Amino acid sequence: MKTKQQRPLTCSKQLASHVLNHVARYRLTTTDALETLELPEPATHKQKNDALKHCTRMGWLGSDWLIRGIRYWYLTGSPEGFGIVSKHNGPLSEPAKLRAYAMLSFCSGLNSDRHKLTRIEIAKHFPELDRSGLPDRYYLNSENKGRLGLVRFDLGHHGRWDRVVDATRQDIRSHLSEPAIRSLISADRFEIAILTVLPQKAQRLRTIFEQQSASLRIPISVNDFPQLLPLITSITETEVHSLQS
Incomplete structure (x- = not known):
């Protein structure tokens, strides 16, 4: 045959x-x-x-x-x-897959002006930031004059919203200590994006950040991706806690 x-x-x-x-x-x-x-x-x-x-x-x-x-x-x-x-x-791994898919979902899609930055691109375009231990969470938003962005993952859908707010404030403090980032902030060219799962939690976070916008100095967007929920249900509770960063 x-x-x-x-x-x-x-x-x-x-x-x-x-x-x-x-x-x-x-x-x-x-x-x-x-x-x-x-x-x-x-x-x-x-x-x-x-x-x-x-x-x-x-x-x-x-x-x-x-x-x-x-x-x-x-x-x-x-x-x-x-x-x-x-x-x-x-x-x-399941946690790595969830983070990667969240970033992909955030940056891909029709009319998206964002793309994740590689370590080589950061070293080339933002050499002041290039160092050991740099988080793999930076992206470029090319809309308008272009902004460097940092993603904060909140993918444990039962996590407390106040912890997300505290962690985001810590992100802001740590980046304000970088002279290069301070220059970008002054020029309105730095932003933070929070990626979460449930629309209800996202709306709660949006309301809080809108109320605190005057003191934060940095544009913050909250983006919900309900399609991530099936991935979370297959992850253990210990692994879920590791996704809040």
């Missing part, structure tokens, strides 16, 4: 490079996020998915379940010939 040969996948190296760099930036991607990925040259839905399949077939990407019915893709190593060096390879 003859076996049916698989049809060869075609994919330009340039498109494969964009897909791989996208995955390296966020640590994971999904087909929905890939659909909204902006490229220097337009690519169709089929071309993007063919590139994803090609990178997987070549062994550059692996795939696992994000939640039931939705898969995610991750780097399996540092693909040769693409200039990508990643310290984070392989399937993600």
